[in-house]
Amino acid sequence: MKEYLCSNVKNVKVLVFDFDETLYYSPDVREYYIKYIKSTILNLSSLTEMETDSLMKEVGFTMENKASPSFSSSCGRFGIQKRAWDNYRIDNFFQINYKNAESIDNNILRKLSMHYPMYVVTNEVYKNILIKAERLGIDLSIFKKLLAPSAEALLSGNAKTKKELYQDIIEGEHVMSNQVLVIGDRIKVDVEPMLELGGNGLVVTRPKEIEEFAVNYLL
Protein backbone atom coordinates (compact mmCIF):
# COMPACT_ATOMS: atom_id res chain seq x y z
CA MET A 1 0.00 0.00 0.00
CA LYS A 2 1.29 3.39 -0.95
CA GLU A 3 -0.58 6.43 0.16
CA TYR A 4 0.14 9.61 -1.63
CA LEU A 5 -0.49 12.71 0.38
CA CYS A 6 1.48 15.23 -1.61
CA SER A 7 -0.47 18.15 -3.02
CA ASN A 8 2.01 19.21 -5.67
CA VAL A 9 5.21 17.27 -6.04
CA LYS A 10 6.78 19.98 -8.21
CA ASN A 11 6.79 22.26 -5.18
CA VAL A 12 8.91 19.89 -3.13
CA LYS A 13 12.36 21.23 -2.25
CA VAL A 14 13.30 19.23 0.85
CA LEU A 15 12.99 15.51 1.61
CA VAL A 16 12.63 13.99 5.06
CA PHE A 17 12.82 10.25 5.66
CA ASP A 18 11.88 8.08 8.58
CA PHE A 19 14.44 5.32 9.14
CA ASP A 20 12.95 2.15 10.65
CA GLU A 21 10.80 0.14 8.27
CA THR A 22 11.04 2.97 5.74
CA LEU A 23 14.61 2.80 4.45
CA TYR A 24 14.56 -0.98 4.84
CA TYR A 25 12.09 -3.83 4.80
CA SER A 26 12.36 -7.34 6.09
CA PRO A 27 9.74 -10.09 5.53
CA ASP A 28 9.94 -11.20 9.15
CA VAL A 29 9.95 -7.69 10.62
CA ARG A 30 6.46 -8.13 12.09
CA GLU A 31 7.33 -11.39 13.81
CA TYR A 32 10.49 -9.86 15.29
CA TYR A 33 8.62 -6.74 16.36
CA ILE A 34 5.87 -8.63 18.18
CA LYS A 35 8.48 -10.74 20.00
CA TYR A 36 10.40 -7.60 20.87
CA ILE A 37 7.35 -5.80 22.29
CA LYS A 38 6.42 -8.89 24.30
CA SER A 39 9.84 -9.27 25.87
CA THR A 40 9.88 -5.52 26.58
CA ILE A 41 6.55 -5.77 28.45
CA LEU A 42 7.66 -8.86 30.38
CA ASN A 43 10.83 -7.04 31.39
CA LEU A 44 9.28 -3.73 32.39
CA SER A 45 5.80 -4.52 33.72
CA SER A 46 4.44 -6.77 36.42
CA LEU A 47 2.08 -8.53 33.99
CA THR A 48 2.13 -12.29 33.60
CA GLU A 49 2.74 -13.81 30.19
CA MET A 50 -0.97 -14.57 29.75
CA GLU A 51 -2.01 -11.05 30.72
CA THR A 52 0.62 -9.69 28.34
CA ASP A 53 -0.63 -11.78 25.42
CA SER A 54 -4.23 -10.76 25.89
CA LEU A 55 -3.47 -7.06 26.44
CA MET A 56 -1.16 -6.98 23.40
CA LYS A 57 -4.03 -8.32 21.34
CA GLU A 58 -6.40 -5.71 22.74
CA VAL A 59 -4.03 -2.80 22.07
CA GLY A 60 -3.24 -4.05 18.57
CA PHE A 61 0.19 -5.65 18.79
CA THR A 62 -0.62 -8.69 16.68
CA MET A 63 0.91 -10.25 13.58
CA GLU A 64 -2.15 -9.23 11.56
CA ASN A 65 -2.42 -5.60 12.62
CA LYS A 66 0.36 -3.88 10.73
CA ALA A 67 -0.94 -0.50 11.88
CA SER A 68 -0.32 -1.17 15.58
CA PRO A 69 0.26 1.92 17.72
CA SER A 70 3.74 3.07 18.61
CA PHE A 71 4.87 1.56 21.90
CA SER A 72 5.82 5.05 23.16
CA SER A 73 2.22 6.15 22.96
CA SER A 74 0.73 2.93 24.32
CA CYS A 75 3.20 1.73 26.98
CA GLY A 76 0.94 3.22 29.70
CA ARG A 77 -1.68 0.60 28.84
CA PHE A 78 0.78 -2.03 30.09
CA GLY A 79 1.57 -0.10 33.25
CA ILE A 80 4.92 1.04 31.90
CA GLN A 81 6.01 4.66 32.20
CA LYS A 82 7.34 6.28 29.05
CA ARG A 83 10.50 7.18 30.95
CA ALA A 84 11.16 3.53 31.82
CA TRP A 85 10.59 2.54 28.19
CA ASP A 86 12.92 5.26 26.91
CA ASN A 87 15.55 4.12 29.37
CA TYR A 88 15.16 0.48 28.36
CA ARG A 89 15.21 0.99 24.60
CA ILE A 90 18.56 2.76 24.56
CA ASP A 91 20.38 -0.54 25.00
CA ASN A 92 17.61 -3.01 24.16
CA PHE A 93 16.72 -1.70 20.76
CA PHE A 94 14.61 -3.33 18.09
CA GLN A 95 16.62 -5.25 15.56
CA ILE A 96 15.69 -7.46 12.65
CA ASN A 97 17.22 -10.33 10.75
CA TYR A 98 19.48 -8.15 8.62
CA LYS A 99 20.26 -10.96 6.19
CA ASN A 100 16.68 -10.94 4.84
CA ALA A 101 16.36 -7.19 4.63
CA GLU A 102 15.84 -5.09 1.53
CA SER A 103 17.54 -1.72 1.94
CA ILE A 104 17.04 1.48 -0.02
CA ASP A 105 19.30 1.84 -3.05
CA ASN A 106 22.16 4.19 -2.12
CA ASN A 107 22.57 5.23 -5.76
CA ILE A 108 19.02 6.56 -5.90
CA LEU A 109 19.57 8.35 -2.61
CA ARG A 110 22.73 9.91 -4.05
CA LYS A 111 20.87 11.12 -7.14
CA LEU A 112 18.12 12.58 -4.98
CA SER A 113 20.67 14.34 -2.79
CA MET A 114 21.92 16.27 -5.83
CA HIS A 115 18.50 17.91 -6.08
CA TYR A 116 17.20 18.01 -2.53
CA PRO A 117 18.61 18.57 0.95
CA MET A 118 17.68 15.29 2.68
CA TYR A 119 17.15 14.51 6.34
CA VAL A 120 16.52 11.39 8.38
CA VAL A 121 14.18 12.08 11.30
CA THR A 122 13.61 9.26 13.75
CA ASN A 123 12.61 8.58 17.35
CA GLU A 124 15.20 5.80 17.57
CA VAL A 125 18.39 6.56 19.50
CA TYR A 126 21.16 8.12 17.39
CA LYS A 127 23.82 5.50 18.14
CA ASN A 128 21.38 2.67 17.36
CA ILE A 129 20.60 4.15 13.96
CA LEU A 130 24.33 4.16 13.19
CA ILE A 131 24.54 0.46 14.07
CA LYS A 132 21.48 -0.46 11.98
CA ALA A 133 22.55 1.63 8.98
CA GLU A 134 25.91 -0.08 8.93
CA ARG A 135 24.36 -3.56 9.11
CA LEU A 136 21.85 -2.66 6.40
CA GLY A 137 24.40 -1.01 4.12
CA ILE A 138 22.56 2.31 4.15
CA ASP A 139 25.00 5.18 3.56
CA LEU A 140 23.97 7.88 6.03
CA SER A 141 26.62 10.28 4.70
CA ILE A 142 24.28 10.94 1.75
CA PHE A 143 21.90 12.77 4.08
CA LYS A 144 22.45 16.32 5.17
CA LYS A 145 21.62 15.41 8.75
CA LEU A 146 20.43 12.54 10.91
CA LEU A 147 18.06 13.93 13.52
CA ALA A 148 17.71 11.34 16.27
CA PRO A 149 17.64 11.67 20.06
CA SER A 150 20.83 11.09 22.01
CA ALA A 151 20.64 8.65 24.91
CA GLU A 152 21.10 11.63 27.26
CA ALA A 153 18.19 13.55 25.73
CA LEU A 154 15.95 10.51 26.12
CA LEU A 155 16.98 9.90 29.71
CA SER A 156 16.36 13.52 30.68
CA GLY A 157 13.04 13.64 28.80
CA ASN A 158 14.39 16.37 26.51
CA ALA A 159 14.10 14.59 23.17
CA LYS A 160 12.32 16.70 20.56
CA THR A 161 9.16 15.41 18.91
CA LYS A 162 9.06 14.71 15.18
CA LYS A 163 6.86 17.77 14.75
CA GLU A 164 9.43 20.00 16.45
CA LEU A 165 12.20 18.50 14.32
CA TYR A 166 10.17 19.04 11.13
CA GLN A 167 9.64 22.67 12.15
CA ASP A 168 13.40 23.07 12.72
CA ILE A 169 14.06 21.74 9.20
CA ILE A 170 11.51 24.07 7.60
CA GLU A 171 13.07 27.06 9.36
CA GLY A 172 16.66 25.94 8.77
CA GLU A 173 16.09 25.41 5.05
CA HIS A 174 14.14 28.70 4.69
CA VAL A 175 11.32 26.96 2.86
CA MET A 176 7.55 26.92 3.17
CA SER A 177 6.10 23.87 4.88
CA ASN A 178 4.35 22.84 1.66
CA GLN A 179 7.79 22.50 0.04
CA VAL A 180 8.73 19.65 2.36
CA LEU A 181 7.85 16.00 1.80
CA VAL A 182 8.17 13.39 4.54
CA ILE A 183 8.35 9.71 3.61
CA GLY A 184 7.62 7.13 6.28
CA ASP A 185 5.87 3.88 7.10
CA ARG A 186 3.47 5.22 9.74
CA ILE A 187 0.80 7.79 9.10
CA LYS A 188 0.36 8.81 12.73
CA VAL A 189 4.00 8.94 13.76
CA ASP A 190 5.74 10.11 10.58
CA VAL A 191 3.26 11.83 8.32
CA GLU A 192 0.56 13.47 10.44
CA PRO A 193 2.94 15.83 12.28
CA MET A 194 4.12 17.13 8.88
CA LEU A 195 0.57 17.47 7.55
CA GLU A 196 -0.32 19.45 10.68
CA LEU A 197 2.46 21.88 9.78
CA GLY A 198 1.09 22.20 6.24
CA GLY A 199 3.64 19.90 4.60
CA ASN A 200 3.36 16.77 2.49
CA GLY A 201 3.64 13.09 3.28
CA LEU A 202 4.04 9.77 1.57
CA VAL A 203 3.35 6.47 3.32
CA VAL A 204 5.30 3.46 2.06
CA THR A 205 5.67 -0.17 3.05
CA ARG A 206 8.88 -1.04 1.15
CA PRO A 207 11.98 0.90 0.10
CA LYS A 208 11.18 -0.19 -3.48
CA GLU A 209 8.17 2.15 -3.36
CA ILE A 210 10.44 5.06 -2.45
CA GLU A 211 12.74 4.19 -5.34
CA GLU A 212 9.81 4.08 -7.79
CA PHE A 213 8.41 7.32 -6.48
CA ALA A 214 11.82 8.97 -6.74
CA VAL A 215 12.36 7.86 -10.32
CA ASN A 216 8.82 8.75 -11.45
CA TYR A 217 8.26 12.02 -9.63
CA LEU A 218 11.35 13.43 -7.96
CA LEU A 219 14.27 12.92 -10.34
Ligand SMILES: [Mg+2]
Ligand atom coordinates in the same frame (compact mmCIF):
# COMPACT_ATOMS: atom_id res chain seq x y z
MG1 LIG B 1 9.24 3.71 10.91
